[in-house]
Amino acid sequence: MGNKIRLRAFAKANLSLNILGKDEASGLHKLDSVMMSLDKFDTLTVKERDDKQINVRFSNADIGEDNTAKKAAKAVQAALDCNGFDIEIEKGIPIGAGLGGSSADGAAVLRALDVLYRLPQRGVDMRKIALSVGSDVPFMLTGGLARVSGTGDELFFIENKLELFVVGLMANSVSTAKAYTAFDDIYKDKKYSPSDNDKLCEKLLDGDNSALRYFGNALYAPAVKLSPEIEKNADILRSYGATVNLTGSGGMTLGYFTDIEKFAACAKALKDCDGFCVLAPVKTGILHERI
Numbered sequence: 001m002g003n004k005i006r007l008r009a010f011a012k013a014n015l016s017l018n019i020l021g022k023d024e025a026s027g028l029h030k031l032d033s034v035m036m037s038l039d040k041f042d043t044l045t046v047k048e049r050d051d052k053q054i055n056v057r058f059s060n061a062d063i064g065e066d067n068t069a070k071k072a073a074k075a076v077q078a079a080l081d082c083n084g085f086d087i088e089i090e091k092g093i094p095i096g097a098g099l100g101g102s103s104a105d106g107a108a109v110l111r112a113l114d115v116l117y118r119l120p121q122r123g124v125d126m127r128k129i130a131l132s133v134g135s136d137v138p139f140m141l142t143g144g145l146a147r148v149s150g151t152g153d154e155l156f157f158i159e160n161k162l163e164l165f166v167v168g169l170m171a172n173s174v175s176t177a178k179a180y181t182a183f184d185d186i187y188k189d190k191k192y193s194p195s196d197n198d199k200l201c202e203k204l205l206d207g208d209n210s211a212l213r214y215f216g217n218a219l220y221a222p223a224v225k226l227s228p229e230i231e232k233n234a235d236i237l238r239s240y241g242a243t244v245n246l247t248g249s250g251g252m253t254l255g256y257f258t259d260i261e262k263f264a265a266c267a268k269a270l271k272d273c274d275g276f277c278v279l280a281p282v283k284t285g286i287l288h289e290r291i
Helices: 068-080 101-117 126-133 137-142 176-186 197-206 209-214 220-226 229-239 260-270
Strands: 004-022 029-048 054-058 085-090 145-150 154-157 165-170 243-246 252-257 276-279 286-290
Touching (some): 004 197, 068 126, 085 101, 101 137, 145 197, 165 260, 197 209
Antiparallel strands (some): 029 085, 029 145, 243 252
16 A cells, blocks of 8 residues: 555636526536636645545645545445545635536546546446536546536537636635525526537637637526625626636636736736636646656
């Protein structure tokens, strides 16, 4: 024993998020979303134990036993009947922002255990386990840019040729479950598609600035209802010329620029604001090394 893996698990943004109704079998909302990896990351170390215990420790956050890292580890352990793991996580992705930090942690543990055990060669369906951990986890395993459909099980990866500069302003966190409940209350037919994702993917692939016209998030109005500060942050970012979009259910509002001078002016003006950050797209979801 003693094999140890260190990983960086990157955040994600929803450039678009359309809600197409509910899956009858699972009751989950069916989505059509374009997701992009961002350079905020959690740092994880995963080490094999010589017993069956699974320990997850967050070095800088108060997160309980019900976490995706442990869920992913337990799923692999059940599939392989292997020993346990010590997992340490340093949060770099803001909690409650909608940037996918929880999903990133689950995906990183799956990646670490695949490095250690070569899971597909041993009959483990990583996609199935990833979906059982969370609907964003299959995307986070690979990262980059992808159109994600269904309940997270349908992924089509594309190359982003549009240079984007991104800033974020954090509001109060919004419960994903409460955001979807509010969505169902607002949109009685349980559907809303603010984005043309065919056009969005086409423009991103062409490197066309007009891609920003197709950014949108069906959870924006529900999230604002739960946290009005999101709208205030959106207005601030718009005042600097940003194209504004919520990621996930919030509470971080992202401002996108294709003009680096406008981006720089916004970043300079807001750099001392609480909850402000600068982000950049990255082409992968996870980086790992043996240590």
